[in-house]
Amino acid sequence: MSGVQRAGAGQGAAAAVQLLVTLSFLPRVVEAQVTGVLDDCLCDIDSIDNFNTFKIYPKIKKLQERDYFRYYKVNLKRPCPFWAEDGHCSIKDCHVEPCPESKIPVGIKAGSSNKYLKVANNTKELEDCEQASKLGAINSTLSNQSKEAFIDWARYDDSQDHFCELDDERSPAAQYVDLLLNPERYTGYKGSSAWRVWNSIYEENCFKPRSVYRPLNPLAPSRGEDNGESFYTWLEGLCLEKRVFYKLISGLHASINLHLCANYLLKETWGKPSWGPNMKEFKRRFDPVETKGEGPRRLKNLYFLYLIELRALSKVAPYFERSIVDLYTGNVEEDADTKTLLLNIFQDTKSFPMHFDEKSMFAGDKKGAKSLKEEFRLHFKNISRIMDCVGCDKCRLWGKLQTQGLGTALKILFSEKEIQKLPENSPSKGFQLTRQEIVALLNAFGRLSTSIRELQNFKVLLQHSR
Numbered sequence: 001m002s003g004v005q006r007a008g009a010g011q012g013a014a015a016a017v018q019l020l021v022t023l024s025f026l027p028r029v030v031e032a033q034v035t036g037v038l039d040d041c042l043c044d045i046d047s048i049d050n051f052n053t054f055k056i057y058p059k060i061k062k063l064q065e066r067d068y069f070r071y072y073k074v075n076l077k078r079p080c081p082f083w084a085e086d087g088h089c090s091i092k093d094c095h096v097e098p099c100p101e102s103k104i105p106v107g108i109k110a111g112s113s114n115k116y117l118k119v120a121n122n123t124k125e126l127e128d129c130e131q132a133s134k135l136g137a138i139n140s141t142l143s144n145q146s147k148e149a150f151i152d153w154a155r156y157d158d159s160q161d162h163f164c165e166l167d168d169e170r171s172p173a174a175q176y177v178d179l180l181l182n183p184e185r186y187t188g189y190k191g192s193s194a195w196r197v198w199n200s201i202y203e204e205n206c207f208k209p210r211s212v213y214r215p216l217n218p219l220a221p222s223r224g225e226d227n228g229e230s231f232y233t234w235l236e237g238l239c240l241e242k243r244v245f246y247k248l249i250s251g252l253h254a255s256i257n258l259h260l261c262a263n264y265l266l267k268e269t270w271g272k273p274s275w276g277p278n279m280k281e282f283k284r285r286f287d288p289v290e291t292k293g294e295g296p297r298r299l300k301n302l303y304f305l306y307l308i309e310l311r312a313l314s315k316v317a318p319y320f321e322r323s324i325v326d327l328y329t330g331n332v333e334e335d336a337d338t339k340t341l342l343l344n345i346f347q348d349t350k351s352f353p354m355h356f357d358e359k360s361m362f363a364g365d366k367k368g369a370k371s372l373k374e375e376f377r378l379h380f381k382n383i384s385r386i387m388d389c390v391g392c393d394k395c396r397l398w399g400k401l402q403t404q405g406l407g408t409a410l411k412i413l414f415s416e417k418e419i420q421k422l423p424e425n426s427p428s429k430g431f432q433l434t435r436q437e438i439v440a441l442l443n444a445f446g447r448l449s450t451s452i453r454e455l456q457n458f459k460v461l462l463q464h465s466r
Contacts, residue, residue, distance in 0.1 A: 038304055040243060043354035048303055052452045055348045056310075059341060060446045065180065066338045067105050068327045072439050075167040075174040076396055080389035082200065093187040093265065093273075094392035098175040107330030108435075109176070163377050164384040164407030167400075169436060179401075179443060182394060184256075185263030185275060189392035197389055198253065205379045205386075206249060207242045208234075215294050228294065241361050241372055244308075245379065251305030252402060254298040255451040257285045259398075262454040279465065282458050299455065305406070306448045307356045310349055312409035313445060315416060317346035319433065322424050327438075342442075358413045373414065380407060398447075405444020408437040 038045065063069055076096060079085065101109065167174055202214055215228030235243060264278035286295035319325065320342060327338050362369040362376075384403045390396040412419070418431035433441075 038300060038307070040240060040247070041304070041307060041354075041356045043307060043356070045300075045303055047354060048306060049452065049456065051352055052306070052449055053456065055351075056345070057449045057453050059345050059348070060442070060449050063338070063341050063345065064443060064446045066341070067329045067331065067334065068108070068338050069439055069442055070178055070180050071099060071104055071108055071176050072179055072397075072401060072443070073167070073169045073174050073176050073436060074397060074400060075171055076393050077173040078167070078388045081385055082389060083196075085389065085391065091188045091392070093185075094189055094394050096177055096182050096393040096397050099178045099181075101176075103178070104176050105329035105331065107328045107335075110330075162407065163380050163410045164404045165381055166404070166434070166436065177397060182397060183263065184259045184394070184398040184447065186260040186265055186278070186281075187392050187394050188265070189390075189395050193391045194395075197386060200386055200389075201249060201383050205383050206246045207238065207379070208246075215292065228292070239372075241376055244304075244361065245376060247301045247304045248308060248406065249383070250298055251301035251303070252406060254286075254302040255305065255448055256398070256402070257298075258282075258302070258451040258454050259447065261285060262457070277454075277458065277461060279458070279461060302448070302451060302455075304356075306452060308413070309406065309409045309441075309445045309448060310352060311356045311358060312412040312441070313346060314349040314352070314355065316412045316419065316433075316441075317343075317350060319419055319422060319431070320346065322422065324425050324427070362414070377410075380410065401440050402444045402447055404437065404440035405442075405447075408433065408441040409444075411437075412441075 202208070203210070208214075212231055212234045215231055235246060238246075261282040262277050263275050264281055266274045266276050266278065268274065283290055285291070286299060288295050291298075320339070325339075327335055327342070329335055329338075362373045364372075380403075384400070384407055387396060387399040387403055390399050415431050418428075421430055422428050
């Protein structure tokens, strides 16, 4: 019996229960307490909060500090493919500091984008960076059979259908970024440029007719005066797959907004900035009164997105449990510890009893389901391309990483058969993940875990402000 079925047996009619939003009115403060059962899956929010706080968050935070996961190669100079760029943000906090080559672990920079295995990076001691740059080739001691497997692997990587537009890591414009030294936080990037990006995502890529307006959209004829009733009537009339798509994008948007609220520039004294939670900004984005009920819906979608990526991690665990997979940086001891920590996180994800059931998606007639799945994939891939239109480099960095992480999660969820057929001791051309995808997947989930943790902190702050 699956996790969803077990939960369903205990929940009974709870499948039909909508998310309950309890409003606790405090003096001058309205606290949105999101509780109850999520739509389109059998899981209650309190269970997610407890699971994340006590099992996931401490470990994923630790994992993100490991060398393998802190260095992310990205091209922040790709031109916007959809409209003439407004120019890059000149605010100093928008700047991303690339990592010097000398700081990158030799095992990371020696391997090509999809060679994260020790066997694919089996070299003599690297004496300098120049030598390291020449070591992308397969080790000459490998058997011909292994060589052919690696060639098939590379060919598969080049041709497979991704849910995201991946950066070419071989491009001279691609640079390594230390994610710990370039944290996601409020940069001051806002206005027409930021609005244009999100408006394009929602209006042109979420299966929505132009006659239906999102709540609080200033371009709507009613300016949202119906409190989104017409929009949500339309949304509930969609098939499950298209509802899920919208909730994933809304959840990602909510998560990003939470990070900005939690890491806000509060003041700057003598050039030393002070970052912390901004209650006013949090209320502006999520308060049920100030957002006309939209805030709690956005937070509900954050939890839904968390469940989707949690499910993907539980499904991809067998891929990493194989002995051939070694998260290689060149530091043997740390690499072993990193893999142990990652497998420990996977064990926790598999223990969660109320997973989203992805088998409920694309389950109609084969031809229709295949067409819908391809439409779903192309829409999401388009959104990943829109991230190259973000004018703030730091916002672009984290936008690209988190959309790529979600795209990788979707790729995993719809590759179950390929994952089950993976050979133990050799690469498989049926399913592979590049290092870029692995780093994005775990960091994106880490961002969601942090969002839910930060939401708990805001609830405490709201209570203390009485």
